[in-house]
Amino acid sequence: MLETLITSKTRVKLLMKFFLNYHTISYLRDLASEFGESTNAIRLELNKMEEAGLLIATHQGNKKLFKANEKHPLFDGIRGLLLSHTGIDHIVEKVVKNLGGLHSAYLINSFARGIDSQEINILLVGRDMDEAYLEKVVPKAEEMIGRKIAYTIAPPENAEGLLEHHPEALLVWKE
Numbered sequence: 001m002l003e004t005l006i007t008s009k010t011r012v013k014l015l016m017k018f019f020l021n022y023h024t025i026s027y028l029r030d031l032a033s034e035f036g037e038s039t040n041a042i043r044l045e046l047n048k049m050e051e052a053g054l055l056i057a058t059h060q061g062n063k064k065l066f067k068a069n070e071k072h073p074l075f076d077g078i079r080g081l082l083l084s085h086t087g088i089d090h091i092v093e094k095v096v097k098n099l100g101g102l103h104s105a106y107l108i109n110s111f112a113r114g115i116d117s118q119e120i121n122i123l124l125v126g127r128d129m130d131e132a133y134l135e136k137v138v139p140k141a142e143e144m145i146g147r148k149i150a151y152t153i154a155p156p157e158n159a160e161g162l163l164e165h166h167p168e169a170l171l172v173w174k175e
Contacts, residue, residue: 008045010035010037010041010042010044010045011045011048011049012116013035013115013116014031014042014045014046014049015078015082016082016086016114016115016116017031017034017113017114017115018054018055018066018067018068018114019068019075019078019079019082019114020079020082020083020086020088020107020111020112020114020170021107021112021113021114021168021170022067022068022070022075022079023067024067024068024113024114025065025066025067026065026066026067027063027064027065027066028042028043028046028063028064031046034115046066049066050066053069053072054068054069054072054074054075054078055067055068055069056068056069086111086116086120086145086147088107088111088120088172091120091122091141091145091149091172092105092172092173095134095137095138095141095149096122096124096172096173098133098137099124099126099129099130099133099134100128100129100130100133101126101127101128101129101130102124102125102126102129102173102175103125103126103127103156103159103174103175104125104126104159104171104173104174104175105122105123105124105125105171105172105173105174106122106123106125106163106166106169106170106171106172107120107121107122107169107170107172108121108122108123108152108166108168108169108170109121109166109168111170112166112168112169112170113168117147118147118148119147119148119149119150120145120147120148120149120150121150121151121152122149122150122151122152122172123151123152123154123159123162123163123166123169124151124152124153124154125154125155125156125159126153126155126156127155127156129153131153134151138151
């Protein structure tokens with residue numbers, strides 16, 4: 001759906017990268033390598049997005065670093081559109097809120113790094129969660145969003161150790 005509204009695949013990738021996990025900071029060559037695209041194609045889109053005020057650029061040595069502009073008037077709208085496009089908002093609404101015993105939920109792996117994927121990985125932190133409910137509702141959520149959902153359940157005392165292995169982890173729900 002998003003690709004019909006935004007015809008530049010590179011721009012969609014950049015929006016996902018910077019607006020899903022808006023703490024992401026990256027530079028041209030890193031993005032070109034990650035996306036498997038030419039630096040020129042990435043540079044053009046970065047410049048357009050910076051000119052529009054969607055991205056903020058800073059310099060570190062000879063590198064120009066980019067990050068999402070959280071103060072842009074369209075920031076929340078773009079982020080909401082991306083969350084809806086990926087189905088993350090539906091997962092939080094349908095799965096996470098009614099799980100019981102849940103303390104927090106984090107996106108990990110691809111989506112947490114702002115990379116689109118057919119699988120959404122979630123770390124669920126809590127105690128005495130209703131795993132039967134989870135097993136019943138996950139397939140329904142997968143069907144609704146058209147993506148696989150992989151989840152890991154961890155008690156609160158193990159969460160910190162797991163999150164160290166996933167520095168990109170993005171908090172999507174907290175009690």
